[in-house]
Amino acid sequence: MAYTEESVWAFHHLFNNVVSEHAPVKRFHIRGGHVPYMTPEWRRAIRLRNRLWKKYMRQHSESSWSDYKKQILAILLSTNSKLNKVFD
Numbered sequence: 666m667a668y669t670e671e672s673v674w675a676f677h678h679l680f681n682n683v684v685s686e687h688a689p690v691k692r693f694h695i696r697g698g699h700v701p702y703m704t705p706e707w708r709r710a711i712r713l714r715n716r717l718w719k720k721y722m723r724q725h726s727e728s729s730w731s732d733y734k735k736q737i738l739a740i741l742l743s744t745n746s747k748l749n750k751v752f753d
Contacts, residue, residue: 710740 699708714736721729 707740707743710736710743714740 714733717729717733717736721733
């Protein structure tokens with residue numbers, strides 16, 4: 666009986682070590698709840714901004730930086746108009 670328990674423990678221990686080394690648990694960030702005035706268009710614009718930022722971080726080119734800045738400006742302008750409608 667003890668031999669079986671030791672064998673199971675050894676297998677479990679070795680298997681978990683191999684799995685954790687070669688197939689680690691993938692971690693990711695879960696974003697919180699969205700504000701009530703978040704629209705699908707606004708959410709798409711924010712996702713595009715994030716993609717443009719990643720592109721800039723990979724390439725570090727002037728054109729990718731320009732695209733990113735244009736998207737930030739577009740989001741800020743749309744945000745101000747939407748917030749003014751909500752809080753007026």
